[in-house]
Amino acid sequence: MAGFDDLASERSKAQFDVEEMKVIWAGSRHTLEVSDRISRLVANDPVFRKDTRTMLSRKDLFKNTLRKAAHAWKRIIELRLSEEEAAELRFYVDEPAFMDLHWGMFIPTIKGQGTEEQQQKWLPLAYKMKIIGCYAQTELGHGSNVQGLETTATFDPQTDEFIIHSPTLTSSKWWPGGLGKVSTHAVVYGRLIIDSKDYGVNGFIVQLRSLDDHLPLPGITIGDIGMKFGSGAYNTMDNGVLRFDHVRIPRDQMLMRVSQVTREGKLVQSNVPWQLVYGTMVYVRQKIVSDASCALSRAVCIATRYSAVRRQFGLQSNGIETQVIDYKTQQSRLFPLLASAYAFRFVGEWLKWLYMDVNQRLQASDFSTLPEAHACTAGLKSLTTSATADGIEECRKLCGGHGYLCSSGLPELFAVYIPACTYEGDNIVLLLQVARFLIKTVSQLGSGKEPVGTTVYMGRVEQLMQCHCAVQKAEDWLKPSVILEAFEARSMRMSVASAQNLAKFDNQEEGFLELSADLVQAAVAHCQLIVVSKFIEKLQQDIPGKGVKGQLEALCNIYALFILHKHLGDFLSTGCITPKQASLANAQLRSLYSQVRPNAIALVDAFNYTDHYLSSVLGRYDGNVYPKLYEEAWKDPLNDSVVPDGYQEYIQPILKQQLRNARL
Ligand SMILES: CCCCCCCC/C=C\CCCCCCCCCC(=O)SCCNC(=O)CCNC(=O)[C@H](O)C(C)(C)COP(=O)(O)OP(=O)(O)OC[C@H]1O[C@@H](n2cnc3c(N)ncnc32)[C@H](O)[C@@H]1OP(=O)(O)O
Numbered sequence: 001m002a003g004f005d006d007l008a009s010e011r012s013k014a015q016f017d018v019e020e021m022k023v024i025w026a027g028s029r030h031t032l033e034v035s036d037r038i039s040r041l042v043a044n045d046p047v048f049r050k051d052t053r054t055m056l057s058r059k060d061l062f063k064n065t066l067r068k069a070a071h072a073w074k075r076i077i078e079l080r081l082s083e084e085e086a087a088e089l090r091f092y093v094d095e096p097a098f099m100d101l102h103w104g105m106f107i108p109t110i111k112g113q114g115t116e117e118q119q120q121k122w123l124p125l126a127y128k129m130k131i132i133g134c135y136a137q138t139e140l141g142h143g144s145n146v147q148g149l150e151t152t153a154t155f156d157p158q159t160d161e162f163i164i165h166s167p168t169l170t171s172s173k174w175w176p177g178g179l180g181k182v183s184t185h186a187v188v189y190g191r192l193i194i195d196s197k198d199y200g201v202n203g204f205i206v207q208l209r210s211l212d213d214h215l216p217l218p219g220i221t222i223g224d225i226g227m228k229f230g231s232g233a234y235n236t237m238d239n240g241v242l243r244f245d246h247v248r249i250p251r252d253q254m255l256m257r258v259s260q261v262t263r264e265g266k267l268v269q270s271n272v273p274w275q276l277v278y279g280t281m282v283y284v285r286q287k288i289v290s291d292a293s294c295a296l297s298r299a300v301c302i303a304t305r306y307s308a309v310r311r312q313f314g315l316q317s318n319g320i321e322t323q324v325i326d327y328k329t330q331q332s333r334l335f336p337l338l339a340s341a342y343a344f345r346f347v348g349e350w351l352k353w354l355y356m357d358v359n360q361r362l363q364a365s366d367f368s369t370l371p372e373a374h375a376c377t378a379g380l381k382s383l384t385t386s387a388t389a390d391g392i393e394e395c396r397k398l399c400g401g402h403g404y405l406c407s408s409g410l411p412e413l414f415a416v417y418i419p420a421c422t423y424e425g426d427n428i429v430l431l432l433q434v435a436r437f438l439i440k441t442v443s444q445l446g447s448g449k450e451p452v453g454t455t456v457y458m459g460r461v462e463q464l465m466q467c468h469c470a471v472q473k474a475e476d477w478l479k480p481s482v483i484l485e486a487f488e489a490r491s492m493r494m495s496v497a498s499a500q501n502l503a504k505f506d507n508q509e510e511g512f513l514e515l516s517a518d519l520v521q522a523a524v525a526h527c528q529l530i531v532v533s534k535f536i537e538k539l540q541q542d543i544p545g546k547g548v549k550g551q552l553e554a555l556c557n558i559y560a561l562f563i564l565h566k567h568l569g570d571f572l573s574t575g576c577i578t579p580k581q582a583s584l585a586n587a588q589l590r591s592l593y594s595q596v597r598p599n600a601i602a603l604v605d606a607f608n609y610t611d612h613y614l615s616s617v618l619g620r621y622d623g624n625v626y627p628k629l630y631e632e633a634w635k636d637p638l639n640d641s642v643v644p645d646g647y648q649e650y651i652q653p654i655l656k657q658q659l660r661n662a663r664l
């Protein structure tokens with residue numbers, strides 16, 4: 001049987017230790033053990049089946065999600081899972097649901113923006129799920145522009161309460177996940193008003209529904225905002241609409257870590273920067289970067305396995321056609337995505353470390369690294385989600401016609417993933433934040449304030465503005481120092497050029513708007529440099545296992561040279577490399593594809609995904625694609641009857657020409 005033999009033979013060709021690569025991918029032996037155990041637990045539980053998801057009506061789909069969420073919670077309690085194991089279980093259940101927002105945003109917001117007392121009051125309730133919360137920031141009229149939110153929270157000194165109100169239609173909360181049908185509570189972002197004075201946006205804990213009968217509390221109008229893109233996909237989530245009509249909450253339900261309102265109605269600022277009100281977004285953006293590597297690797301795993309099973313043209317002497325993975329065009333589309341999945345994994349790991357480091361500093365009142373953390377999380381969220389969304393679609397095309405079937409798993413993965421380019425900050429809006437940070441850094445060069453963190457390279461501005469790439473032969477592109485210098489010089493020169501152009505404007509804000517398209521490109525260049533440099537740093541660590549390091553080096557070089565090839569215009573126009581060096585990079589890239597080819601299947605096996613998680617007939621571990629595709633087709637409800645419903649009303653009259661006769 002084609003698929004079985006093909007994948008078995010591919011696995012036997014691997015030139016590295018797959019088990020050790022699994023550890024590298026997971027992050028540690030411990031993480032691998034946990035994710036392996038929990039993914040199998042989910043895969044073997046019939047309640048977590050997901051093969052009918054794309055065929056259910058919205059109501060049935062949603063109820064099924066509630067059933068799975070309740071079952072997941074039951075298993076977490078029964079098995080006494082740790083926080084880490086519980087998070088893995090939710091991940092492998094693989095269905096967007098209110099739980100994501102409760103654990104992923106509501107709880108972190110209280111932890112990050114609540115005082116000690118507020119945490120003590122609310123966190124135990126949230127941890128035990130005695131209350132379910134969501135994150136209600138975006139409104140009908142404003143999402144990106146958080147300072148433009150219209151919901152008001154007016155302090156009433158008579159009663160020691162805030163009055164939460166939606167003064168306009170556009171102030172209706174719109175989009176929060178988990179809000180529409182499930183959440184009992186929300187962190188609501190609104191304008192703090194004291195004595196008619198507007199003190200800007202802050203977070204407030206507001207109860208939305210009765211804990212007895214789940215009905216909305218007085219003054220609250222609440223519902224789901226309707227069907228979203230794709231079948232199944234993100235429609236398991238109850239993204240909601242919410243309006244307040246003068247709803248009163250006690251004063252101590254304003255999240256008061258950043259600023260406090262006293263009983264007398266005085267606003268007291270603490271020593272933490274006001275931007276901490278945006279802190280949950282930094283946390284979630286960091287998570288989304290790790291998530292990107294999961295979504296991309298999942299699509300790549302499906303496309304790689306299928307490309308080894310699928311054969312088209314080129315009859316060989318033994319009468320067998322060519323595996324499509326052997327076509328150079330297939331490799332040049334697929335392998336950069338494989339390399340990107342690994343690159344995003346490692347940059348995600350680093351970003352997690354950066355976030356933890358910033359958090360520890362914040363606890364010690366050191367706020368110096370917050371701007372860098374904001375720029376890195378915003379930029380990398382943007383870069384990785386855009387590349388992943390495009391990458392999933394490319395994987396669908398790599399699977400030809402069968403990729404368009406829901407049973408390939410790719411349409412639903414695409415539909416569920418693409419909003420990541422929008423939620424938690426529109427990707428362009430976030431890149432503009434990075435650009436502001438870069439322009440600020442460039443403007444401070446020579447002022448005595450040394451660039452830090454990921455902008456340290458900018459301290460070598462003179463060298464980077466003048467350096468010439470030393471590549472003379474294709475293999476020179478394999479040297480990390482050569483790659484780094486080319487990426488640093490490109491980013492430096494693009495930022496400096498933007499800053500110089502900006503300086504020509506009398507009004508900096510106007511200039512920023514006028515040049516924003518170029519500024520976005522400079523931000524992308526800086527973020528790509530971060531990804532490349534973190535991959536190179538990873539390779540400097542001790543990497544055990546036969547051949548593992550060699551494979552990672554090849555993937556790192558593929559990622560870097562692919563980006564160089566894709567953005568050749570930047571590298572050439574800034575004079576970082578010559579056309580001859582560009583063509584040497586291309587030659588090297590081709591040679592790297594050949595190096596990865598025999599290891600491709602093993603490299604996707606190292607993700608250690610179960611067939612349940614992949615939910616793809618094309619990506620099955622055993623490669624038994626054709627019989628299963630055939631089998632799946634017959635499961636479609638349309639095939640329940642041989643003659644379809646509607647035959648007599650709509651097909652028969654055409655065939656019998658009754659419709660035409662009626663017209664004549
Ligand atoms: C096949 C099926 C598969 C199923 C798979 C299922 C798997 C399920 C798994 C996952 C599901 C995913 C779950 C994810 C759920 C989605 C959750 C989505 C939630 C949301 O979207 S919440 C809403 C998010 N909203 C936003 O992000 C809004 C974006 N806007 C902003 O962040 C800001 O308004 C702005 C940054 C764009 C502008 O702010 P503003 O104050 O107006 O602006 P500036 O003047 O530019 O900035 C002032 C100053 O502050 C600094 N700064 C800005 N932001 C931050 C920050 N976050 N932290 C620190 N500092 C910040 C900025 O740099 C300026 O500094 P300066 O003055 O220059 O020094």
Ligand SMILES: Cc1cc2nc3c(=O)[nH]c(=O)nc-3n(C[C@H](O)[C@H](O)[C@H](O)COP(=O)(O)OP(=O)(O)OC[C@H]3O[C@@H](n4cnc5c(N)ncnc54)[C@H](O)[C@@H]3O)c2cc1C
Nearest residue numbers: 135136137138142143144175176177419422423424425428
């Ligand atoms: C699936 C999903 C789940 C979500 N979950 C939540 C949630 O749980 N809680 C919550 O509060 N919100 C949630 N959101 C809302 C989400 O955070 C916002 O949609 C997002 O921040 C983008 O804001 P917007 O919709 O206002 O886009 P807009 O800002 O209206 O963007 C429209 C266009 O304008 C461009 N644009 C906007 N501003 C600028 C600028 N300054 N310069 C250049 N171009 C600009 C953008 O690039 C984009 O092309 C969710 C959204 C989705 C899709």
